[in-house]
Structures are given as structure tokens and as C-alpha cells.
Amino acid sequence: MADDNSKTNLPPLSLHVPEPKYRPGDKVDYSDVAIPNAGEQPRPDVSSEPAIMRDMVYDMVRVLDDDYKAVGPWDPKLSDDTLLKMLKTMAQVRAFDDRLHRMQRQGKTSFYMKCTGEEATSVAAAMALHSDDMCFPSYRQQGILFVRGYPMVDMINQIFSNREDKLKGRQLPIMYCSRDLGFFSISGNLATQYPQAVGWAMASAAKGDTRIAATWCGEGSTAEGDFHSAMTFATVYNAPIIMNIVNNQWAISSFSGFAGGERTTFAARAAGYGIAGLRVDGNDPLAVYAATQWAAERARTNNGPTLIEHFTYRAEAHSTSDDPGAYRSAQEREEWPLGDPITRLKRHLIHRGVWSKEQHEALDKECIEAVKVATKEAEKNGILGHGLHQPFETMFQDVFEEMPWHLKEQSEQANKEREIKWPNTEASQ
Amino acid sequence: MTTMNMIDSINSGLDNMMTRDENVVIMGEDVGYFGGVFRATAGLQEKHGKTRCFDTPISECGIIGVAVGMAAYGMRPVPEIQFADYIYPGLDQLVSEAARLRYRSAAEFTSAITVRSPFGGGIFGGQTHSQSPESMFTHVCGLKTVIPSTPYDAKGLLISAIEDNDPVMFFEPKRIYNGPFTGYYDKPVEPWSKFEASEVPEDYYKIPIGKANIVREGDAVTVLAYGTMVHVAKAVVEEHCVDAEVIDLRTLVPLDIETIEASVKKTGRCLIIHEATRTSGFGAELSALVQERCFYHLEAPIERVTGFDTPYPHSLEWAYFPGPVRIGEALDKIVGELTS
Numbered sequence: 118m119a120d121d122n123s124k125t126n127l128p129p130l131s132l133h134v135p136e137p138k139y140r141p142g143d144k145v146d147y148s149d150v151a152i153p154n155a156g157e158q159p160r161p162d163v164s165s166e167p168a169i170m171r172d173m174v175y176d177m178v179r180v181l182d183d184d185y186k187a188v189g190p191w192d193p194k195l196s197d198d199t200l201l202k203m204l205k206t207m208a209q210v211r212a213f214d215d216r217l218h219r220m221q222r223q224g225k226t227s228f229y230m231k232c233t234g235e236e237a238t239s240v241a242a243a244m245a246l247h248s249d250d251m252c253f254p255s256y257r258q259q260g261i262l263f264v265r266g267y268p269m270v271d272m273i274n275q276i277f278s279n280r281e282d283k284l285k286g287r288q289l290p291i292m293y294c295s296r297d298l299g300f301f302s303i304s305g306n307l308a309t310q311y312p313q314a315v316g317w318a319m320a321s322a323a324k325g326d327t328r329i330a331a332t333w334c335g336e337g338s339t340a341e342g343d344f345h346s347a348m349t350f351a352t353v354y355n356a357p358i359i360m361n362i363v364n365n366q367w368a369i370s371s372f373s374g375f376a377g378g379e380r381t382t383f384a385a386r387a388a389g390y391g392i393a394g395l396r397v398d399g400n401d402p403l404a405v406y407a408a409t410q411w412a413a414e415r416a417r418t419n420n421g422p423t424l425i426e427h428f429t430y431r432a433e434a435h436s437t438s439d440d441p442g443a444y445r446s447a448q449e450r451e452e453w454p455l456g457d458p459i460t461r462l463k464r465h466l467i468h469r470g471v472w473s474k475e476q477h478e479a480l481d482k483e484c485i486e487a488v489k490v491a492t493k494e495a496e497k498n499g500i501l502g503h504g505l506h507q508p509f510e511t512m513f514q515d516v517f518e519e520m521p522w523h524l525k526e527q528s529e530q531a532n533k534e535r536e537i538k539w540p541n542t543e544a545s546q
Numbered sequence: 547m548t549t550m551n552m553i554d555s556i557n558s559g560l561d562n563m564m565t566r567d568e569n570v571v572i573m574g575e576d577v578g579y580f581g582g583v584f585r586a587t588a589g590l591q592e593k594h595g596k597t598r599c600f601d602t603p604i605s606e607c608g609i610i611g612v613a614v615g616m617a618a619y620g621m622r623p624v625p626e627i628q629f630a631d632y633i634y635p636g637l638d639q640l641v642s643e644a645a646r647l648r649y650r651s652a653a654e655f656t657s658a659i660t661v662r663s664p665f666g667g668g669i670f671g672g673q674t675h676s677q678s679p680e681s682m683f684t685h686v687c688g689l690k691t692v693i694p695s696t697p698y699d700a701k702g703l704l705i706s707a708i709e710d711n712d713p714v715m716f717f718e719p720k721r722i723y724n725g726p727f728t729g730y731y732d733k734p735v736e737p738w739s740k741f742e743a744s745e746v747p748e749d750y751y752k753i754p755i756g757k758a759n760i761v762r763e764g765d766a767v768t769v770l771a772y773g774t775m776v777h778v779a780k781a782v783v784e785e786h787c788v789d790a791e792v793i794d795l796r797t798l799v800p801l802d803i804e805t806i807e808a809s810v811k812k813t814g815r816c817l818i819i820h821e822a823t824r825t826s827g828f829g830a831e832l833s834a835l836v837q838e839r840c841f842y843h844l845e846a847p848i849e850r851v852t853g854f855d856t857p858y859p860h861s862l863e864w865a866y867f868p869g870p871v872r873i874g875e876a877l878d879k880i881v882g883e884l885t886s
Contacts, residue, residue: 253615284652296654301618304650306642312608313643316615316623323571323597324619342635346608353603515649516688518656518711521756521800 135374139446147454155179155401156189163415167393174384174394177428180403185464193245193407197471203244203402204462204472205480207236210260211459212484213269214433216492217276221437225500226276226290232257234432234450237402237458238363239333240264245409246331246359251321253301253314253332256291257363265298269488273495280506281498285514290501307338311347311360318358318416319350329416331359331409336383336426337368340376344386348424352390357416359409360424362386363399365431370444384426392422399427400455402462428455505542509535550746551738552723555697556586556662559704560624562750564594567622570708572599574609574626574662583628584664584723606636610661614644617657622708630665630717631677644713645688660707664720665693666774666821667858668727668867676858678773678822683715684798684831690714691798692755695722695776696743699796702753710755719773727774728781729869758802760809762792767815767881770795770806770832775819775868782873788881790817798828806832807839814845815880821868824852849876 139145158178161170182188195203214231221229232239239260243252252261262272271283275293278286284294294302301310301317314332321328338344339362351358362383366373376383387394393415397408405427412423430453434441466472499506513520513528520528535542550558563570572587578601581588591599602609606627613623627633633640644657667676683691692707692714694700700718707714721727725735726743738744762780766789771779776794783790791809795801810816816836818829829850836848851868859866 251619283654284650287652288650292650294651294654296651302647302651302655304643306638309611309639309643312611312639313615313618315608316612316617317619318615319612320616320619320621323621330615342607343611343639346603346605346611349603349605350608350612515653517690517800518648518653522803523800 135372135379137372137374137445139449140444141442141446143446145446145448145452147452150454152454153177153179155182156192158189158191160190160411163411163418164420165393167387167391170393171388174388174396175382177396177398178404178408179398179401180407181401181461181465185461185468187403187465191404191407193403193410195403195406197466197469199244200462200466201471203241203406204459204466206260206263207240207402207459207462208480209484209487210236210240210263212481213259213272213488216485216488217273218437220276220492221290224502225496226278227501228290228437229276230256230291230436231433232259234453234457235363235365235399235429236260237405238361238399238427238429241402241405242331242361242409245406246413247328249299250328250413251299251301251314251317251330253310253317253330254303255307255310255333255335255338255363256303256305257335258333259291259293262293262295262298262300265300267293267295267298267300269491270494273492274498277495277498277500278506279495279499279501281495282506285511286507308334308341308343308347310334311343312350314360315347315350315356315358318356319354322354322357327417329357329359329413331361333361333363335368336362336364336366336373336378337371337376339383339386348386348390348392351422352392355419355421357419358422359412359416360422362424362426363429364426365429367431367435367441367445369435369439382426384424387424392424394424394426396426396428398455399429400458400461402458403465430455432457505539547745547747549739549744550697551725551744552694552697552700552718553584553586555701555746556704556718557588557590558746558748559701560587560590561593563705563708564590564598566750569621570624571597571616571621572624572626573602573613575602575604575628577601577626582626584720586662587626606632606634607639610636610639610644613659614639614647614657617659618647618655622658622660624660624662624708627661627663629671629675630663630679631674633663633679640683640689640713641686645686648712649688656711657713658711660704660710660714660716662716662718664723665717666719666721667863668721668731668774670860670863671858672860673857676863678820678853680715680717680798681822681826681828681831684828688713690755690800691717692796693717693719693772693798694796695719695773695794697738697746698743699753699759701746702751703755703796705750706752706755709752714755717773721774722777726777729778729867729873731864731867731869753796756797756800756802758796758805759794760791760805761794762790764789764791765813766790767817767877768793768806768809768813769817769819771819772796772798773821775821778869779819779873782870783877785870786874786877788877790877803835803839806836810836810840811843814843816840816844816848817851817876817880818848819851819868819873821853823855824850825855827852846880849880851876
């Protein structure tokens with residue numbers, strides 16, 4: 118037996134509970150965050166075996182260098198027009214977030230979630246996909262809808278749960294859905310969209326379709342069983358899918374160490390499954406585009422799934438129900454060593470000579486104006502808490518395709534109660 | 547028309563649907579080459595191909611989640627969960643995702659999946675191969691729950707479930723896969739081939755979801771049951787010479803309330819039987835509904851005969867099983883003077 122030796126000199130066992138390096142009031146030191154030089158990462162052929170790419174899950178694909186030049190084999194060599202579209206879309210997303218966040222603060226809706234600082238992980242990624250590829254987003258990928266041309270008014274109608282809300286006031290604000298634009302319904306339960314996305318991709322492959330699927334989750338959600346089930350199915354069936362992990366360092370107030378981030382990278386999860394894995398500078402829109410383009414081509418040519426970790430930073434609160442000042446250093450955001458994705462792309466375009474500070478200032482104003490106009494338009498359809506925007510029958514519709522007797526009875530009851538509870542209102546106002 | 551046991555009829559229903567609709571796919575542990583541990587999918591991979599009927603990793607969360615994604619694409623997946631006891635790792639995908647997808651997307655996306663799973667005890671399966679978890683699913687808004695009790699019904703209901711555009715939980719009472727069980731564990735089970743319900747058309751036919759079946763007409767008491775317990779109930783009332791009306795619910799959600807209400811108003815008495823544990827079991831819902839709708843017609847308190855509120859014990863499973871003694875006592879309590 119192994120217990121023959123005396124144990125008297127052994128220290129007692131101790132439990133490790135991870136703790137982030139910096140708390141409110143601490144001075145941040147990012148010197149231990151390894152940031153490789155842009156352009157130095159190899160770009161394997163899309164048909165490469167995952168085994169020869171293992172180093173890439175610990176490295177970081179970067180295209181924009183310190184002088185905002187695009188360098189190295191991952192430079193997607195995009196046209197000025199494409200890059201300008203990317204910049205404008207990201208700026209519009211940020212302006213949208215800022216205004217709708219304020220709308221929540223003004224009591225016009227219950228909840229909001231910004232993606233500030235993470236715009237590249239959805240905008241650049243969506244631009245590298247085909248418009249009919251299917252996206253299974255989490256809750257911080259509003260950028261996909263902007264890329265695909267979803268009207269801001271429709272997004273705001275959803276946020277206000279008003280009478281023009283296509284989801285009939287049933288979903289939390291920002292939990293959009295658009296079948297036409299290949300944007301799957303968002304769940305508040307984390308990582309559930311991962312196996313669903315793999316299933317969609319498997320179906321597409323089984324049908325001999327050409328479309329692929331892409332899905333997103335935060336680094337915190339990689340701890341969910343769904344993530345690991347999805348990885349297993351993806352590798353087993355060689356599903357044509359891109360699985361994105363947006364590592365924004367924080368899952369509400371828990372730092373990435375609680376999802377296993379102290380021990381290894383999140384991209385390294387891929388290696389254990391035999392899946393191609395890339396770790397990408399998530400604040401470098403060109404790197405995000407290039408990695409997505411690579412993974413999409415890999416999926417489209419039957420070379421299988423790719424896991425991409427986007428190393429980024431959640432610059433704002435988790436949601437309007439969160440106060441990051443209570444758990445992390447205020448400096449973290451200011452000193453994030455990979456900068457801000459919009460600023461970096463802006464400077465790259467200025468460096469290319471196709472953009473200017475003045476043009477950018479004008480763009481910001483245009484974006485603010487556009488969202489202001491859209492908000493006013495949406496407000497005409499009502500805001501949350503002001504009136505009963507949906508007829509009560511809608512509460513009972515779509516539970517099943519056809520309404521069974523018990524829901525019909527309850528629907529009648531709800532309508533009867535309306536006359537007592539709200540005698541002077543029209544259900545549709 | 548040919549003679550089939552319940553496994554054969556389920557296999558035939560799957561085969562029919564795979565032939566009719568190329569979007570029907572079968573997935574689950576061991577369902578492909580091997581044909582499933584109960585052989586319900588035997589021969590389907592060989593006939594319809596590996597991409598139509600395939601094995602999966604041992605991951606119920608993955609099986610259900612992937613099925614939801616395939617349904618979102620436009621397929622009609624029929625995932626098998628090998629035993630209903632194993633469904634819990636897939637519960638979130640059923641409860642939070644499949645069940646609500648139509649609602650939360652305002653019908654832009656639906657999850658037309660049919661989750662097949664053998665359930666119930668009486669096969670010495672111990673606590674991990676014997677449970678009856680149906681009421682966990684009847685409590686979830688957006689799921690339908692279907693439980694057949696004969697080979698004929700199994701095929702007709704399964705075809706309806708696969709064609710249904712909502713997610714359906716299809717629980718198969720495994721104790722009666724090979725023959726109806728009368729509740730006497732020490733008597734040999736007679737094979738389905740000796741019963742009329744084993745006459746199953748080889749072709750497509752449907753039994754509507756949401757319609758109960760009056761398997762025995764009577765005036766003294768209404769007995770509500772489903773799955774294995776339909777046969778146990780029928781045998782016990784016949785043994786006790788009770789003029790009972792035995793109703794096989796077939797579908798728990800949506801429930802055929804009209805048939806139940808009409809019957810209880812006629813008989814004035816109601817006995818509810820299920821194998822699942824008692825507390826918060828589906829019998830509680832049935833009891834409440836009958837009380838709400840038939841109170842002034844009732845001539846005796848509603849009785850429930852159920853499994854006990856314990857995990858399914860391996861060695862004492864026949865003590866756990868709500869068999870003839872427990873049902874007989876309940877009948878005596880309700881219609882006492884009629885049985886003496």
C-alpha cells in the first residue's frame with residue numbers, strides 16, 4: 118500500500134480558490150500578459166491537421182502592428198471599402214450601445230448589455246462569413262445584426278418590448294432573433310447555443326448544403342457542459358462550424374480563472390478534442406476577420422470545425438444590473454494592452470491614407486444621429502411599462518403550434534382580468 | 547396487417563417516416579449499426595443510410611442540443627435517450643431550449659423533435675433504469691408528452707409525434723415492449739401476438755395526439771391510467787368484477803379533458819393510477835382537474851395509486867410497483883360495496 122511511509126512531515130492539503138490579480142484601488146500591471154509581435158504567427162493551410170497547429174492555441178494571431186500597419190501572413194488584404202465598412206459598422210454599434218444603455222437608465226426598458234471593446238469579435242467575424250451562414254450568438258454579438266443590415270428600429274422595438282416588437286414582448290431586451298438574417302434566438306442559459314449550432318452544421322453537411330454555422334460564447338461559459346458536448350459532437354462528426362470563445366476576461370464579477378483560465382488558454386481546449394484552434398487578438402479587427410475567414414474556408418471545404426479564442430476585454434459592465442467598480446480595478450480598462458478595436462482600425466485607415474480624424478469625428482456624429490432617429494421612431498411604438506403593448510392572447514400563442522384547451526381557457530381568463538385590472542386601456546396601446 | 551410487438555411497431559413507425567420524409571433522422575447511443583439496446587432502430591441504418599440513423603457520443607445534453615439545431619435547420623430529428631433515467635443531463639436543452647424556442651422566437655424557429663425514451667420499471671433495472679419522469683416534462687410549457695400502451699397505438703402515436711411541429715416527449719413503457727403486463731410478476735407474460743392490439747398495419751397511419759382511448763367501458767368508476775398501468779388496471783378491475791371505465795390517456799399534454807370529464811360525470815368516481823412516485827406526480831394534476839370539473843358529480847373521494855416516494859429499489863421492485871394489491875385496495879375504498 119502507498120500509505121506505508123510515514124505522513125507526519127507532509128503539509129496539510131490546501132484548496133486553491135482563484136483570485137484576480139487586481140481589485141478596486143489596485144494598480145494594474147499588464148507586463149505578464151504575453152503579447153507576441155504582429156505578423157509573426159504562421160498561417161497554416163486550411164486543410165492542415167489540428168496536430169500540427171497546436172502551438173497556435175497558445176500564441177496569438179495579430180495583424181495590426183504598433184504602428185497600425187497590417188503585417189504578416191494573416192493580413193487578409195481587405196479593400197479600403199471593406200475596411201471602411203467595418204469601421205463604420207463598429208462605430209454604429211458603439212453609438213447604439215451608448216444610447217440604448219442610457220435609455221435603460223431613463224427607465225425606458227428593463228435591461229441592456231453593451232459590447233463596448235468587443236465590437237470586432239462580432240462585426241469583423243460576421244463580415245468574414247457569407248450572409249447566409251447561420252449564426253448562433255450569445256448576448257454580446259449585436260454586431261452581427263448590424264453587419265447583416267437588421268434595422269436599428271426593429272432592434273429598439275425589441276429592447277422596448279413595444280407593439281412592433283417582432284418577438285411580441287416575450288424576450289429580455291437584446292435577446293434578438295431573425296430567421297431571415299440567420300441570427301438564432303438568444304437564450305439566457307449559457308452555452309446552450311453551442312450544441313444547437315453544431316446540430317445545425319451537421320444538418321447542413323448531411324444535406325450537402327454549402328452553408329456553415331458559427332457560434333459564440335464567453336470564456337466563463339466554457340465551463341458549461343454544453344460547451345464540451347458541442348466540442349465532442351463537432352469533432353466526432355467533423356461539423357462545418359466555427360466556435361468562438363469571446364474571452365473578455367470577466368464573467369460578471371468572476372475573472373477568467375474561474376473558468377480554468379489560470380492554467381491554460383481557452384483556445385487550448387481545442388487541442389484536447391483534436392479540433393483546429395486559434396487564439397486571436399480580439400481587439401484587432403483584421404486578425405478577427407482573417408481567423409474567421411480561415412476557419413470558414415476550412416469548414417466549407419470539409420476540413421472540419423475550428424475553435425477561435427478572441428482575447429479581448431469587456432470595457433463596460435456585464436449589464437445594466439452590474440457594477441464593475443465593485444470588483445475590478447478602474448485602471449484595467451484604461452490600460453488594456455491590446456487597445457480598443459475601433460481606435461486601432463481607425464488609425465490603420467488613417468495610416469493607409471483613406472481616413473482622417475475629421476472624417477471619424479463626422480462619422481461618430483452621423484452614428485449618434487442615426488441611432489437617435491431610430492430611437493425616436495421606435496418610441497412611437499411604445500416603451501416598456503407604458504401601456505399594454507401586446508393583446509393578451511399573444512401571451513398564449515406559440516407555446517404550441519395550435520393552442521390546446523387549457524391555454525384557451527387561461528387566455529380567456531387573462532382577457533377577463535384585463536377589464537378588471539386595466540378597465541380604461543386598449544390592449545394594443 | 548401483421549403481428550408486431552411494441553418494439554416492432556415502433557421500428558415500423560420510424561421506418562415509415564424515414565421513407566416518407568427525408569428530413570426524419572434518428573440519433574442516439576447505439577441506435578445505428580447495432581439498432582439500439584432494445585432493437586427499436588434495428589435495420590434502419592442499413593436501409594436508410596448512416597447519415598439518417600447514427601450513433602452519438604454518450605452525451606444527452608449533446609443529443610438533445612444537436613437535435614434542436616438540426617430541427618432549426620429544417621430536419622425532424624428523433625433522438626433516442628437510452629433510458630428515461632439518463633435524460634437529466636439533457637434537461638436544460640429540453641426545458642429551456644426545445645420547449646421555448648417557438649415562443650421566444652415568435653415562431654421564427656421551432657424544434658420539431660421527438661425524444662423517444664424507454665421508461666418505467668418491472669425489469670429489475672434498479673434505480674437508474676426504472677424511473678417514470680413524465681411529470682417533470684408535463685410541468686414544462688411547450689413540451690407534449692405521449693405514452694402509448696399497445697403496439698398499434700405506439701406506431702400511430704409515434705408517427706403523429708414525428709409529424710408534429712412541436713417537441714414531443716415519447717415515453718415507451720419498456721415493461722410491455724413484448725407483451726401486456728397484468729401486474730403479477732410471478733406469472734409469465736403472454737406475448738403481444740396473442741392480442742388484437744398487435745395487429746399493426748405495415749403502412750403509415752396516425753393516432754391523434756391529445757385523444758384518450760376508452761379501453762373498457764363501465765359505469766361504476768373511472769380509472770385513469772397510461773402505459774403499463776393501463777393493462778394492470780384493466781386486469782385488476784376485471785378480477786374484482788368492477789364495472790369500471792378504464793381510460794388510457796395516451797397523451798398527458800395536451801390532455802383529453804373532455805373524455806375524462808364525461809366519464810367521471812357518468813361514473814361519479816375516479817381512480818388514478820401511475821407508476822411514477824406520488825408527490826407532484828401527474829396524478830396530482832389529474833386529481834385536481836377532476837375535482838375542479840366534476841366535484842358535484844363525485845360520490846367518493848378521488849383516489850391515487852402510485853409508486854412510493856422513494857428511488858426505485860432493485861431487490862424490492864415488486865414491493866414498490868403499484869400492482870394488484872394496492873389497486874384492489876383503492877377500488878375497495880371507492881366502490882367497496884360493489885366488490886364484496
